[in-house]
Amino acid sequence: MKLSNMEGKAVPQVTFRTRENNQWKDVSTKELFAGKTVVVFALPGAFTPTCSSSHLPRYNELAPVLRENGVDSILCISVNDAFVMEAWAKELAVENVRLIPDGNAEFTAGMGMLVDKADLGFGRRSWRYSMLVKDGVVEKMFIEPDKPGDPFEVSDADTMLRYINPNAQDPAFITLFTREGCPHCARAKAMLQERNLPYEEVHTGMGTGISSRTVRAVSGRSTVPQIFIGGKHIGGADDLAKYLAAH
Known part of the structure; x- marks a missing residue:
């Protein structure tokens, strides 16, 4: 060929x-x-x-x-x-x-x-x-x-x-586990949007196929939101606020 x-x-x-x-x-x-x-x-x-x-x-x-x-x-x-x-x-x-x-x-x-x-x-x-x-x-x-x-x-x-560019850095991908109607989830998304940080949202709860057990299995917590940045578990909305303030 x-x-x-x-x-x-x-x-x-x-x-x-x-x-x-x-x-x-x-x-x-x-x-x-x-x-x-x-x-x-x-x-x-x-x-x-x-x-x-x-x-x-x-x-x-x-x-x-x-x-x-x-x-x-x-x-x-x-x-x-x-x-x-x-x-x-x-x-x-x-x-x-x-x-x-x-x-x-x-x-x-x-x-x-x-x-x-x-x-x-x-x-x-x-x-x-x-x-x-x-x-x-x-x-x-x-x-x-x-x-x-x-x-x-x-x-x-x-x-x-x-x-x-041999020196280009991989983007720090952001994933959020959220639930419909969760005010803390809305707050976390708003913080990311204010900083123009793209994220992937994973919906949990009835009809999504993802339960609180799944959230606990990957994060150690059963509440939402749970945020991961670059593969690292950040935590909930308050934890995200602290992370963004420090970066």
Whole structure:
């Protein structure tokens, strides 16, 4: 299998058929890349295991740090149709990455990354790779090695971030366990919002599938909110106030 390294060359000029607000929308390569610094990662297929568990979620997590380091947008390209890519974005709650359907494989073929996955029943799909594109020209490509299966060694978000800025710091991800109608939970969220700190909210209580036993198991406490920052248990709303005052 011969894969092309396009460093120093312009990306293919194609028009993608996308969906936006339940309507068809044509998006050109020029619109996506002209005058911008863009991180692109391509993968074999939406809803597939590595793509769903690691590749796309980590780019979504590191997107704010990539933007702080000069990246204007992050694109995920796959040889899938627009409906599949739209459903996948909703399934994974992707907010920071734009999913681009290369349904006819024109962009992937132009990149020299179209491979035969007929043995899996996939037909022709994209090889897994990532690249940094500046004003439509590829500066750097990370192409997965030519090995059997679906290698995932170099096209990950962390490798791209280290290339752009070796000293960039991982964001301290914030997770809150909350319950509907809890005033202390509302207070904790307000404190984070005032400081523009993004967070993930995990709802507990009836109908959520997460009980006070679960909260106790992970935090040692059964009350909410319980806040975790960067994997460290901070505590409740009062504990969060003290933490934020000290940082």
